[in-house]
Amino acid sequence: MKKISFVLNGEKRNIYVEPNDLLLDVLREKLGVKSPKYGCGRGDCGLCTVLINGKSARTCLILAIEVDGQEILTVEGLSKDKLTPLQESFIKHNSFQCGFCAPGMIMTATELLEKNSNPTGEEVKEAISGNLCRCTGYTPIIEAILDVNKK
Amino acid sequence: MVIAHEFEYFKPESVEGVIELLLKYKDKARLLAGGTDLIVRIKDGLEFPEAVIDIKGLTELGKFEFKDNKLFIGSLVTFNDLIESKIVEEKFPLLWESSKTVASIGIRNRATIVGNICSAVPSLDTGPALLVYEANVVVRGTEGERVISVLDWFLGPRKTALEAGEFVYGITISLPEKKRGGSYVKLGRYNGEDLAQVGLGILALEGNEYRLAFCAVGPVPARAKKIEALLNGKSLTGLLIEEAKNLVPEEISPITDVRATKEYRLHVAKIMFERGIKAAVERLDGKGPAYGEKLI
């Protein structure tokens, strides 16, 4: 067991992990952060996505021990006080149906809007192309993202 | 879902530290950068390392600079680093275009081009670009540093020229002297992310010089020497392109698998060549489709 420490949703956390513990499992099972989900375990579906130092990453492919000293942001971190304009836009557009893809999608879209506050439809589609959604056909999700900073 | 296989984790802070561990654990050691290949393989029971050596502690491996007309890409440089680099986009657009086809942003934020060439899967998207740019692989080992041409790098599926006790420090690409245009054409099953069923990288250089490399249609990504020999020194005509297309079956040996049949791969490879070389030549003249636009 090794002790690691990192900032999770704005708070410094210390925790013991085994080398073979995956970050997804540690977040969910040891730290009570349930928003990243298990979907495929191979990085193909995007459900496990969080932001590590501001960059979207697949926690199912990261050993927990790798994030020692890093900063992680999940949907719980976005929802602490007021919701972000992106979250409000998703609610306004009724974008999600079963909701299982939502956390990963929200983190990816959060990263996109940080880098590019006024993306085109093509840029949005490209950015979220690694986040699978089986229910919505993507259109209401894309519309919500485009609507956030629409002038 | 979980990894049951147990291993030790190390995060050395120097090149010597890495080499020391490589020598200690020999073929039971695996290097970890992005992890997008290694972790999947450990989960699938295809790798059983005793030691996982995380090289993200070596800040020098993050070196990413263009100096003296040479681009140096350290082993920790990610695909998104490449894509976001104006230097790569403007001076090495074929590498830029290839990088954009790899997986998705969430993977590209971690996955590295060095990791890609070390995994050496036959379908790796960066293979063709590196082969036509004639990049070099900078390796560090007990003997110090050595440089291996990427043309000599790929020895077989998942087999590279790396020897025991060595690891890749970075990749260098010299800026070609002549004006040039390129294209990377990739066959996938739909518009979303896919492993290439055929990949073709082309560099057309001023003075009728052509370099082509295929991936996913042979045990290793490789230059299409016969086609290059046919085309070199000649200006491109419709007839020449037809002639070259007929050489495609001699350059590649596609297989049939769940992704595609060999007949289809062969057929589309010819189409990819035709569209790819036209785009490369147009881009050489400053025209043609923007880099990143899909040709098939």
Added chain:
Amino acid sequence: MEEFKFIGKPVDRLDEREKVTGAAKYVDDIEFGPNLLYTEIIESPHPHALINNINTSEAEKVEGVVKIVTGKDFPYKFGLYMKDRYIFAQDRVRFIGEQVAAVIARDPKTALKAAKLVKVEYEPFSAVFDPVEALKEDAPVIHPELGNYPHVPWFFPKGGSNVAHLRKVRKGDVEKGFKEADFVLEDTYRIPRYAHCCLETHIAVGLLDYSGRLTVWASSQSPHTQRNLFADALAPLGFSHKDIRVIVPYVGGGFGGKAGVTMEVIAAALATVVKGHPVKVIWRRDQEFYNTYMRLQVMSKIKVGVKNDGIITAFEITNYWDAGPYAEYGANVVNASGLSATGPYRIPNVKIDSYCIYTNLPVAGPYRGFGYSEMLFSVESHMTRIAKAIGIDPVEFRRKNGIREGDSLPYGAPMNPNGLLEAIDKVAKEIDWGKKETLNDPNKAIGKGFAIFWKAPAMPPNVSSTAFIKFSEDGSLNVIVSGMEIGQGYLTAMAQIAAEVLTVPPEKIRIELPDTDRNPYHWQTVASHVTWANGNAVKRAALQIRDRIFEVVHEVYHYDKDTLYLEDEKVKCKLHASFELPLKDFVIEGIQTKDGTYRGGAIVGSGSFMPEFTSAQQDPETSQGGHPNVHYTVGAAAVKIEIDKQTGKVRILKAVEALDAGKAINPMNVKHQIYGGLLQGFATALYEDMRFDENGKILNPNFTDYKIPTSLDIPDEVVPIIVEVPQPDGPYGARGIGEHPMIPAAPIIANAVEDALGVRIKSMPITAEKIAMAILNDKKEVDDFLMIMKK
């Protein structure tokens, strides 16, 4: 036209905020405490083999292992429509991946390690993977005891064979009908297996507490039916319904795959051997592919006769369905689609043979469309072909032959009111049908494809749906139901119905997720019947509350009940404009009378709905008589595509779909279903491509090689159209539409490809490869079927 305040409005989804903030809990998000146990399943590597021995001794020695179980521990059968399956394989395995044993351990890594040490000795024998092969004399019999299996009375298994069920429909005289025809077209179509790919994999956690009460948390579409099946399967252990509780939080997608019971029974059974400990069974993505339900494979042999004016005189279809080795649910897919295999046409002479056949591929069962998505590929491809063969426009052909209200269905009952013709006209107009589009690029071709479709809820004739409604002091409502929110927007629709009756706005209404202890009965959230059935129940409960409210007000104020009405959460009176009694003032506390005493008290309501006109009593030889289906939802769809003739790649330029929702309770959610369902259907048409090796092992149980749509794969334009011909017995005229959007997607692609290239592809998927190779080899018809890969 009645003006509604909430019905027919795009009311915001009730569950959206929870899902966007990460508050929404799915089964694996529930904390079960430090006593949670984990499992790993030992699975069969053979498609068909006897189990000679299971040696668990080495595995048991691993520290942290709590218990290891095998089929011997649970020799119990279960099944929804037929009892042909086991909790764990008994004497033999019947597909690669079938559960043979399970390790229960304190942590998942230990379970994984120990599972590798379980040694099983198998004796493989011959297996069969093709439904037609499975009918041959020399095919291995997968269920030697088939003749003894209990089953619903409307199934007809053939003991001694691999036929789990045969649905026969005979109407009129097809021989005569074909003789009358001026033109007859006969051909075969093949549709392979598909996977739901719900993003949340199957999961169930079972807990047998120390008092002997069993609770199962499951990601399920059917809490009450699951409880029923658990009670049935575990009855030998002394369980009955009162001893079992099923709780379902939010579900990350169902699409039919989480209907009935598949792996959930493992959690229920394992819980009984580790009393006091919750035990979790969660599927990895690859298990999700091969050990849940897949969509059935079918080979359709279809023959249609028409007169020169386009009128259909005869229709004959034989569908050979591959249901895998356990057909307890898949047989109803065969049954339901068999009854309706003609598609939405008026046809006097019909012969349908719908075979449900056992094979040693993985288990198949319900998937959005329930057989209609599968078989309408054949029917609607065929109808376009035959129309063109006699020189009639394919849309005009549908207009002429489309079924009207009152027409006789294949099994004799009358067709319900429907907007099929309106749907056809609106779709044809929107896609500019008849206008041939051309391109300048010789390497590209444009084509348009059209199809009509229908589906009725496929259910037993006596399914019930119920609802409780209660108030809180602030006038808000809790509607307590057992339908499942699987993403379709069910919670919101129920809130809108309750809101319309009681005038409490949806923001003040909660719809409670199922707990079989507290929420009243609902059969399953399947069949696109829940808005209709549960909507009726909720409406009845709301009306009961409204009646009670008026009764109490009448008692205290003496106003005639029929002068009272509700508006803006208040009771008002038509004769006394100043009278306004806010609901929150009395729905808990009662109304105080002049003498200081109170009337009323806490107000609650309940509603129950079961159709009383359905019957599955049909002639087994002809299916005539009886009334097995409540009603059909109809629609039409069209697509315009652009094909790259060199690579075969298809780009969907425009997709249009019209659905007759009766009354769209929430038009926004109906449109969202169309976006999602069409894309899911297009994927099955174009690139979802399940492959098996010659031994029946799935080769691509992952998203790397089984491709489901990404945001880059959506059509350039999708136009959803809502048609509303009211369903007389639906709440506000509503009928269901959840499955329907997917159903026409594949045939419209096939028809568009033919329109563009003159190439008819008769097998799914219609990949770029199939198209490109057809053009390259100058083939006009393609029937390559690649699902089983030969070496």
